[in-house]
Amino acid sequence: MKKKLKYIEEYFFRGIMFASTLFIMIILLTLIGSILIKGLPALSWEMITQTPKGGFYFGKEGGVLNAIVGSLYLSLGATALALVISLPLSLFINVHLAGTKWLVNSIRFLLDLLWGIPSIVYGAFGFTIMMYFGMRTSLLAGIITVTLFIIPIMVRSMDEVLKTAPRGLLEASLSLGSTKSETAYFILARQCITGIITAILLAFGRAIGDAASVLFTAGYTDYLPGSITDPVATLPLSIFFQLSSPIPEVQQRAYGSAVLLTFIILLISVLTRYFSYRYKKQSVKQL
């Protein structure tokens, strides 16, 4: 009797696990499917090679090149800038501060708090700074805001990887007479290269996909940016503006833009994974 109950229990919980897996798979497939079904017909050469023309927002000719270029400039710029700050910071807390647990934990806690702040708040903060310096909405302001917003994401993701590196590897490198900084950049960063690339990628994905932080700071424009002080369009905002249109053709282009956005993220993800594979082989495996 008892044994039978055990079987029922097992089936019940296995059922729940299976159902949740199935549920999320269905959602994912429906999401991608619906974007593709609605968006693919709107995609054309024109869509990715032209900026909006006169009647674009009434469903006439033009494309979203302004948003593609703007998004790439903005997120590549912000990712590069964030990397310059995040890599040293995460190496510093994992090598130089490694023994001082209370300090490392406080830094991690602060970064987690920053990670939790909604991107619209970063947008508002960026806007305040812009006002203070008398800047207009521009690529530069957008890059700075997005950089601030993705730094905690990048640092904490790198940190999670770096802290799993074997302690013995650090000791080995230090014993050869290298300084802590040499150990950090030449050995630890190399050991964790795949994780670091994943962290960069994750941050890039957040940067290119976020609408709220660029709303006030990067602005929106139908033109390609001529300099970093010009406002730029971004794909998420482009999707937003097109989707709010009552005209069906324009709405359909919104889905087209969504396909483009997803495709860019996918492409970069695949490429980076391919390149990081080379380095992965060199990493020390733990026994």
Place this chain on the structure above:
Amino acid sequence: MENTTKIAISNLNCHIGNKLVLDDINVNIPERKLTVILGPSGCGKTTLLKSMNRLTDLYPEVKIDGSIVFDNEDILHPRTEIPQLRKRMGLLSQQPYPLPMSIYKNITYGLRIGGRQQKATLNGRVEQYLRQVSLWDEVKDRLHDPASALSIGQQQRLCLARGLAVDPEIILADEPTSALDPVSSKEIEELFLKLKNRYTIVVVTHILRQARRIADYIIFMYLGKIIEHGPAAEFFENPKNEMAKAYIQGLYN
């Protein structure tokens, strides 16, 4: 036969938090001899070893006082140039940690951060040190393969070669064979015997038979204290201390 002292440790105490892990250590490490620090696990052997090249600095909860004099300099002095000090003492750890790069670069890493960069010199050094650890013939055709592709035993010999390449005077080895199979362990032991004419070697081990095979000088530790130390032959044939006697008879193993 009188030995020259390479490292003189006196009144060394070490606390981790509130726990006393090294209790008034006074001992001299003889030059160009193989000294074995013997004792059961957790008796402070590794801490003693790592305090010699100040790897204990990595753990702020470890507090050390006393003096460790190495070539007339107290290395515990706050102004000691630690990277320079560590370069003079190669470390071999329990488990091999090859650097995440090729076999070739594992050997040249120490040289390159030291500033010597002539390509021909580097090639020569790589061959010289890989030969010294009898690894050259096994890897000469794949020097640019990742070091992680080697077997564990080969990795440990590579780590030894990498340490020798920066020209140390001392080799510190922390249970260097504990992750290895018997054949690889034997290779490491033979290398030590070969190298002890040129380097001062300090090996931490809890394996009695290994100590018998390789030691010139024994430091026997128990619970943070040095119970007995002296030339190996004397120690094994005629231990003065009861505890040492019991350990030798295998009562603690």
